[in-house]
Amino acid sequence: MNKELIQLIDISKSFDGQMVLDELNLSIHENEFVTLLGPSGCGKTTTLRILGGFASPDTGRVVFDGQDITRIPPNKRQLNTVFQKYALFTHMTIAENIAFGLKIKKKTKSYIDDKIRYALKLVNLEGYENRMPDSLSGGQQQRIAIARAIVNEPKVLLLDEPLGALDLKLRQEMQYELIRMKNELGITFVYVTHDQEEALTMSDTIVVMNQGYIQQIGSPESIYNEPENAFVADFIGDSNIIPATMIKDELVEILGTRFACVDTGFGVNKPVDAVIRPEDVILVEPDNGSINGVVTHLIFKGVHYEMEVTANGYEWLVHSTTLYPVGKEVGIQVDPFNIQIMNKPESEDEEAVAIDI
Amino acid sequence: MKNAAKKIYIGLIILFLYAPIGTLMVLSLNASKTRAKWGGFSIKWYIALFQNEEILRALVNTLLIALLSSLVATMIGTIACIAMTGMKRQAKSILMGITNIPMLNADIVTGVSLMLLYISLGIRFGMGTILLSHITFNIPYVILSVMPRMKQLNPSTFEAALDLGSSHINAFFKVVFPDLLPGILSGFLMAFTMSLDDFIITHFTKGVGVDTLSTKIYTEIKKGIKPEMYALSSLIFVTVLTLLILINLSPDKKEKK
Numbered sequence: 001m002n003k004e005l006i007q008l009i010d011i012s013k014s015f016d017g018q019m020v021l022d023e024l025n026l027s028i029h030e031n032e033f034v035t036l037l038g039p040s041g042c043g044k045t046t047t048l049r050i051l052g053g054f055a056s057p058d059t060g061r062v063v064f065d066g067q068d069i070t071r072i073p074p075n076k077r078q079l080n081t082v083f084q085k086y087a088l089f090t091h092m093t094i095a096e097n098i099a100f101g102l103k104i105k106k107k108t109k110s111y112i113d114d115k116i117r118y119a120l121k122l123v124n125l126e127g128y129e130n131r132m133p134d135s136l137s138g139g140q141q142q143r144i145a146i147a148r149a150i151v152n153e154p155k156v157l158l159l160d161e162p163l164g165a166l167d168l169k170l171r172q173e174m175q176y177e178l179i180r181m182k183n184e185l186g187i188t189f190v191y192v193t194h195d196q197e198e199a200l201t202m203s204d205t206i207v208v209m210n211q212g213y214i215q216q217i218g219s220p221e222s223i224y225n226e227p228e229n230a231f232v233a234d235f236i237g238d239s240n241i242i243p244a245t246m247i248k249d250e251l252v253e254i255l256g257t258r259f260a261c262v263d264t265g266f267g268v269n270k271p272v273d274a275v276i277r278p279e280d281v282i283l284v285e286p287d288n289g290s291i292n293g294v295v296t297h298l299i300f301k302g303v304h305y306e307m308e309v310t311a312n313g314y315e316w317l318v319h320s321t322t323l324y325p326v327g328k329e330v331g332i333q334v335d336p337f338n339i340q341i342m343n344k345p346e347s348e349d350e351e352a353v354a355i356d357i
Numbered sequence: 358m359k360n361a362a363k364k365i366y367i368g369l370i371i372l373f374l375y376a377p378i379g380t381l382m383v384l385s386l387n388a389s390k391t392r393a394k395w396g397g398f399s400i401k402w403y404i405a406l407f408q409n410e411e412i413l414r415a416l417v418n419t420l421l422i423a424l425l426s427s428l429v430a431t432m433i434g435t436i437a438c439i440a441m442t443g444m445k446r447q448a449k450s451i452l453m454g455i456t457n458i459p460m461l462n463a464d465i466v467t468g469v470s471l472m473l474l475y476i477s478l479g480i481r482f483g484m485g486t487i488l489l490s491h492i493t494f495n496i497p498y499v500i501l502s503v504m505p506r507m508k509q510l511n512p513s514t515f516e517a518a519l520d521l522g523s524s525h526i527n528a529f530f531k532v533v534f535p536d537l538l539p540g541i542l543s544g545f546l547m548a549f550t551m552s553l554d555d556f557i558i559t560h561f562t563k564g565v566g567v568d569t570l571s572t573k574i575y576t577e578i579k580k581g582i583k584p585e586m587y588a589l590s591s592l593i594f595v596t597v598l599t600l601l602i603l604i605n606l607s608p609d610k611k612e613k614k
Contacts, residue, residue: 052516052520053519054516074516075522075523075524076522080520080521081517083513083516084513085511085513086513087511087513087516088517089518089531089532089535090536091535091536100518100521100523101521101522104521104522104523104527105522148517148521149521152522
């Protein structure tokens with residue numbers, strides 16, 4: 001792992017008496033693509049605004065490169081932001097927009113011209129210098145917003161749902177573009193989104209947030225395959241979250257049937273939640289699997305069929321490329337390493353738990 | 358047939374609206390002194406008008422007050438808009454309501470109450486009191502035309518400028534102000550027009566011997582209608598008309614750019 005660049009220490013923030021962030025701790029490393037992921041109101045945008053200097057935390061510190069920057073205004077910080085609605089200066093040309101930060105820093109004309117050319121090349125919009133922002137499409141405007149931020153050579157680029165206003169196809173294209181830009185620039189990206197697919201595609205590290213708490217920090221693979229609680233499992237992709245009992249290490253009883261699993265350390269006869277991704281549920285001929293069930297719903301989704309199978313009183317969500325018609329009896333089978341065991345939340349409140357790093 | 362009827366209807370409306378002003382303008386170009394007969398085309402009343410020192414002084418007063426009051430009102434109004442944008446919704450709507458009242462209030466009430474205020478404060482009537490009054494009734498018009506622009510503003514542009522290293526003041530003048538400019542300009546023109554136009558409030562707050570064009574016309578007419586007044590009224594009408602056309606054109610031009 002690279003050197004730590006930013007540390008958020010015990011950050012709390014409330015608006016009108018409502019707690020938005022509660023003692024949040026987070027480290028961001030050099031050259032890392034970090035995504036803050038969560039539903040609206042989870043505190044992810046507030047965290048980004050505290051990083052950018054547009055909001056100040058009630059308590060806690062922001063440390064950047066070993067220096068406390070909690071009270072430093074945005075114009076004195078070595079990071080730049082790409083805003084959700086582009087925020088281009090509509091009365092200026094594209095070149096003037098990109099040059100805005102450089103002119104304030106009193107750079108020479110030739111330096112600025114070079115930078116504009118370089119930035120437009122990076123975002124694949126060469127030759128757009130003299131256009132006005134309004135004459136560009138949404139995707140192009142967003143690229144200009146990125147160009148305007150990166151010419152200032154920030155150590156960190158903050159992106160606040162930058163692809164939110166674009167259509168699906170363009171959004172997917174821009175995801176690849178952003179990964180390419182990040183690799184080319186070699187700087188840290190802090191990205192805010194509520195779109196789990198975006199987060200999984202682009203990030204080195206995903207920070208899942210809910211109700212002002214960090215729920216889980218990890219690589220996209222670990223977040224998807226080993227969610228630590230029901231919120232993360234449910235928010236990242238579809239999943240079957242089934243009440244179960246941990247009989248002993250590597251053996252779990254789900255809906256009255258015992259399954260082999262790989263998790264250990266949960267204790268003996270302990271109530272837990274088992275998470276099984278719909279694509280990990282294997283449908284076989286009746287009696288060949290662990291449980292028998294009946295297909296109750298069927299939807300064609302393009303890449304796969306989405307089915308609901310009722311077995312032992314639970315509706316299992318199943319993704320499969322093989323079609324099983326409604327009413328057909330099937331067997332359900334799950335590989336041990338595809339069963340993820342989580343502790344049960346003890347109360348409603350604990351569903352949003354603070355996790356120490 | 359239906360179309361023709363429509364056109365006739367609109368024609369009639371315009372005729373009734375503008376016939377009196379048309380008559381006035383025609384009379385201002387009448388060489389004869391009486392209204393009863395056409396004595397041939399002449400601009401002598403216009404010449405006479407510009408040789409009348411009292412009227413010229415009133416004209417200078419009018420322009421001076423219109424210019425100063427609309428400038429000051431534009432500044433105060435714009436700053437008020439910025440402040441209101443940062444307020445909570447309830448405080449904002451209460452303040453908007455308060456600023457709207459003077460526009461809906463009868464001019465005579467505004468005029469009399471301002472006059473009473475000046476008397477009770479012991480302020481001497483003169484150019485100063487007219488100016489103060491005009492600034493007062495102009496501010497709402499500026500707010501009315503700047504506020505919609507303010508609402509359209511993307512709040513992130515100001516933050517984007519800060520993010521790129523700009524100071525707060527610089528960010529406002531380089532990024533926010535240009536976006537507000539069409540609203541500010543039309544607010545200024547509207548205030549200017551309102552000030553040129555005003556009679557009642559000026560009448561109650563002016564001192565003895567100080568006159569604007571409208572109060573001057575009023576005193577002159579009491580003595581008997583002279584053809585110079587036709588010329589003067591025509592000029593005021595044309596000026597206000599031009600300003601109104603400018604107000605309506607200015608925001609569009611900006612947006613098309």
